[in-house]
Amino acid sequence: MSTRTIQRLLEGPPVWILFWGILIAEKALCLAILYGVSYTEIDWRAYMQQTTQFMGGERDYSAISGGTGPLVYPAGFVYIFSLLNWVTGGGKSIVLAQWIFADFAVLTMYIVLTLYTTSKKIPWYALPLLLLSKRIHSIFILRLFNDPVAMIPLYLSICTLSKQQFTVSAALFSLALSVKMNILLFAPAYALLMFQSVGIVGSLKNAFVAISLQLIVALPFIAAGHGASYFANAFEFGRQFLFVWTVNWRFVGEAVFSSTVFSKVLVAMHLIVLFVFIVKWTRCFGGLGNVIRQGFKSNAVQKLDLDYILLTMFTCNLVGITFARSLHYQFYAWYFHSLPYLLFRCKNLLFPVKIAMFFAIEYCWNVYPSTSGSSILLFACHLILLCALLLQPMAGTKQSAPYKPTKAE
Helix, strand or coil: CCHHHHHHHHHCCCHHHHHHHHHHHHHHHHHHHHHHCCCCCCCHHHHHHHHHHHHCCCCCHHHCEECCEECCCCHHHHHHHHHHHHHCCCCCCHHHHHHHHHHHHHHHHHHHHHHHHHCCCCCHHHHHHHHCCHHHHHHHHHCCCCHHHHHHHHHHHHHHHHCCCHHHHHHHHHHHHCCCHHHHHHHHHHHHHHHHHHHHHHHHHHHHHHHHHHHHHHHHHHHCCCHHHHHHHHCCCCCCCCHHHCCCCHHHCHHHHCCHHHHHHHHHHHHHHHHHHHHHHHHCCCCHHHHHHHHCCCCCCCEECHHHHHHHHHHHHHHHHHCCCCCCHHHHHHCHHHHHHHHHHCCCCCHHHHHHHHHHHHHHHHCCCCCHHHHHHHHHHHHHHHHHHHHCCCCCCEECCCCCCCCCC
């Protein structure tokens, strides 16, 4: 085989063929699962019970509950799943709901592929990995969880941020947060990126947009006099997790898992590791102190490269997941689509190691119930990936062109 032939193979097929080929394959795979594998009821019925109460006029969050317990998601979830409730006849048309979630899966893939194919850092052969998850397709098609729904506006927020549509991005980030609280795991990186892009004034303006949207979606509950109940239940930070469902901490045992000391250690580790990464991310911009000084100047600070945005957002989320109080099976949707990007940004990991880690993580999420072995393997993979990302040099992330406000801004 000639050197030129090898080079062509490494270059891969044209981007548009790969892009649409993966999308078509995703749709076909979703339909095959829809019609070939039995649906499993977990939370869908509870979602429908909760939204039925809302549609019936109930506005006290503490009084809304379903078969799995009280309503614990923000109002964006309520509105989206109320619409799904109406479309599916009170949730009875499961097949129609599965068709809709198949479209959600394809839409997610479309957005993520758009980001990946625009990236300068990810080889073409990393993209098909996005198709190869049994668990993620189960979460979309067979379980109908709300977690993947929250990720759609989050990925759109990243897209618009990279295109300097900052107000739109802030609104989309807030919309994602209004579906599920896990979006807060991205918040430190998102705040940093916004601050670097538009400085303190622009950041405050876009924070106002995000907060205003949260108040708007909460308005029906506030207007009914149940604002305190809404915020206490929709954003409950002290929620207790059950050891029986944990995917990541089975190996520590139930006594340690349930202890407040363990919870505090995880929070401390999350904050420490996150700060270390923030220092690393800002080093190529002259350091964290310089980034802060630049952000307080009146002119715009920086136009950021897409790969810098993706790396900081995805790594920030991975830090939160690694030290999360507990991971349940549907939480895989929080970061699966970022795994190929993070793995292939690590030039210090050999190709076979990257592939092995990808499938090791997938394996851990498919062990049910989780075991001590699967949970320690998952934690080890997360930790190795974080270490590899920490040791990976930051390069090619800075662009010289200044930010210029658009008419939309």
